[in-house]
Amino acid sequence: xxxxxxxxxxxxxxxxxxxxxxxxAPARVTGFLGPNGAGKxxxxxxxxxxxxxxxxxxxxxxxxxxxxxxxxxxxxxxLETSNYHPGRSGRNHLRVLAAAxxxxxxxxxxxxxxVAMKDSARRRVKGYSLGMRQRLGLAASLLGDPEVLVxxxxxxxxxxxxxxxLRDLLRSLADQGRTVLVSSHLLAExxxxxxxxxxxxxxxxxxxxxxxELAARATTRVRVRSPQSERxxxxxxxxxxxxEATDGGVLAVRxxxxxxxxxxxxxxxxxxxxxxxxxxxxxxxxxxxxxxETTS
Amino acid sequence: xxxxxxxLLKIRTAPWTTLTLVLALLAIVGLGAAGTSNDANSGFVIxxxxxxxxxxxxxxxxxxxxxxxxxxxxxxHGTITQTxxxxxxxxxxxxxxxxxxxxxAALLTxxxxxxxxxxxxxxxxxxxxxxxxxxxxxxxxxxxxxxWAVLGLGLGATLQTQVGALISAIVWFLxxxxxxxxxxxxxxxxxxxxxxxxxxxxxxxxxxxxxxRATAGLLAAAxxxxxxxxxxxxxxxxxxx
Numbered sequence: 001x002x003x004x005x006x007x008x009x010x011x012x013x014x015x016x017x018x019x020x021x022x023x024x025a026p027a028r029v030t031g032f033l034g035p036n037g038a039g040k041x042x043x044x045x046x047x048x049x050x051x052x053x054x055x056x057x058x059x060x061x062x063x064x065x066x067x068x069x070x071x072x073x074x075x076x077x078x079l080e081t082s083n084y085h086p087g088r089s090g091r092n093h094l095r096v097l098a099a100a101x102x103x104x105x106x107x108x109x110x111x112x113x114x115v116a117m118k119d120s121a122r123r124r125v126k127g128y129s130l131g132m133r134q135r136l137g138l139a140a141s142l143l144g145d146p147e148v149l150v151x152x153x154x155x156x157x158x159x160x161x162x163x164x165x166l167r168d169l170l171r172s173l174a175d176q177g178r179t180v181l182v183s184s185h186l187l188a189e190x191x192x193x194x195x196x197x198x199x200x201x202x203x204x205x206x207x208x209x210x211x212x213e214l215a216a217r218a219t220t221r222v223r224v225r226s227p228q229s230e231r232x233x234x235x236x237x238x239x240x241x242x243x244e245a246t247d248g249g250v251l252a253v254r255x256x257x258x259x260x261x262x263x264x265x266x267x268x269x270x271x272x273x274x275x276x277x278x279x280x281x282x283x284x285x286x287x288x289x290x291x292x293e294t295t296s
Numbered sequence: 297x298x299x300x301x302x303x304l305l306k307i308r309t310a311p312w313t314t315l316t317l318v319l320a321l322l323a324i325v326g327l328g329a330a331g332t333s334n335d336a337n338s339g340f341v342i343x344x345x346x347x348x349x350x351x352x353x354x355x356x357x358x359x360x361x362x363x364x365x366x367x368x369x370x371x372x373h374g375t376i377t378q379t380x381x382x383x384x385x386x387x388x389x390x391x392x393x394x395x396x397x398x399x400x401a402a403l404l405t406x407x408x409x410x411x412x413x414x415x416x417x418x419x420x421x422x423x424x425x426x427x428x429x430x431x432x433x434x435x436x437x438x439x440x441x442x443x444w445a446v447l448g449l450g451l452g453a454t455l456q457t458q459v460g461a462l463i464s465a466i467v468w469f470l471x472x473x474x475x476x477x478x479x480x481x482x483x484x485x486x487x488x489x490x491x492x493x494x495x496x497x498x499x500x501x502x503x504x505x506x507x508x509r510a511t512a513g514l515l516a517a518a519x520x521x522x523x524x525x526x527x528x529x530x531x532x533x534x535x536x537x
Contacts, residue, residue: 045535045536048381048384049380049381049384050377050380050381050535050536051535051536052533052535065384066384066385068384071381071382071383071384072381072382077381079377083373083374083375083377084373084374084375085306085310085369085373085375086373087310087312088306088309088310089309092305092309092310093309095305095309096302096305096306096309097302097378097382099298099301099302099305100298100299100301100302100379100382100383101298101382102298140378
């Protein structure tokens with residue numbers, strides 16, 4: 001369980017995170033979403049004891065990261081800022097971390113196997129692709145077999161096959177009862193990976209919902225085009241629908257099904273040139289959510 | 297202890313910078329020791345022992361750099377994030393880096409002294425006799441190099457940028473102190489209190505110093521540990537970027 005409680009982080013006069021509160025439940029993959037610069041990495045840094053909050057707190061299992069007895073066995077984390085010595089091999093990078101954490105060398109081989117990097121582990125990191133670096137970061141986060149995983153943009157640089165692989169891995173980790181928090185600026189990515197999403201924008205909380213709820217929240221509308229659009233609009237409003245007229249005789253109708261629109265048109269002998277049911281994608285819902293926050 | 301082992305493993309698995317430092321030091325010491333031995337053989341130098349030991353004193357510059365690198369290479373390569381994730385008690389990381397820097401500095405200085413003395417011994421044979429005073433001198437050089445490793449670590453942890461810390465050290469010791477020594481002798485003799493001057497007086501073979509060897513040594517130690525304290529505070533308080 002991760003609890004962020006009224007977290008605020010300022011850098012001089014800039015407010016990176018403002019009064020942010022949310023909870024991340026175990027046994028689920030939670031997406032931490034927001035456009036670039038929304039304050040995701042800053043929040044994660046405070047959570048991981050790498051930055052001090054200006055006020056509020058972020059606790060993992062009820063304790064601050066720096067108070068955890070053996071943090072790498074409780075929390076595995078990869079941050080965007082995590083980097084590697086270019087001249088060190090992937091395996092040696094992990095060996096250094098394992099040594100610092102007092103973990104056996106055999107664990108290094110296990111996590112390399114887990115992220116399918118055994119073959120490239122001998123190579124120096126400077127020759128790695130972005131996707132390989134992501135896998136190495138993930139391997140590092142799994143070293144201590146932690147209950148909580150905090151991953152900053154882990155899908156960055158992965159190809160579609162890589163994203164599928166990541167999804168399956170995170171799914172299996174969550175199914176084992178672990179808490180998995182994954183940040184991203186791309187909703188489409190999270191749609192595939194996360195059970196829940198927490199959306200922030202400009203450092204502020206916007207929404208928290210399950211991915212399914214968010215999808216349900218995505219409004220359905222009917223797009224209808226008619227040479228008699230004005231008349232049709234009036235009739236539909238009379239039936240209780242919300243109608244928005246756009247250019248070229250096109251109406252965007254909400255709170256009415258395509259069947260209802262068709263029947264109203266037929267009953268009144270109105271010619272239709274187009275009748276389509278449209279569902280806003282999660283991406284549009286997300287944009288709407290964050291846009292609302294911007295204008296408010 | 298496991299943090300110290302991890303720090304040593306970091307160096308072992310990416311050893312080129314450290315090896316370059318060792319080779320550069322040995323080259324300078326080797327050339328210096330050979331030159332002095334040759335002069336002694338030709339009768340230009342009467343008692344070459346303290347000169348030979350002084351040559352190994354160049355190691356202070358190298359251990360200063362080593363101290364800076366011990367902490368800044370983690371910042372430079374962004375590996376500091378993972379170092380602090382494994383050990384969020386940052387003071388423990390700094391202590392581990394300090395121990396590592398001291399171990400390496402002692403090895404480096406030991407190697408430099410052994411190399412210089414070895415060359416002189418082979419070159420001069422019976423003409424090269426080390427006295428108790430010479431051994432004390434060598435011991436002070438070892439202490440001086442350890443102090444400067446501590447100073448380097450403190451400077452690196454304070455500034456947290458490798459290039460910044462290296463340039464600051466070079467500019468301070470080669471330019472600022474040089475100018476201040478020139479000026480200082482005219483203004484209340486402040487030059488003797490400068491870190492480089494204090495260390496020089498402590499580690500020198502002669503007894504011509506103005507502060508006295510013990511005071512100079514304590515002053516140099518105060519600079520080194522003062523910076524180490526400042527660096528630890530800086531590492532504890534600042535956010536990781």
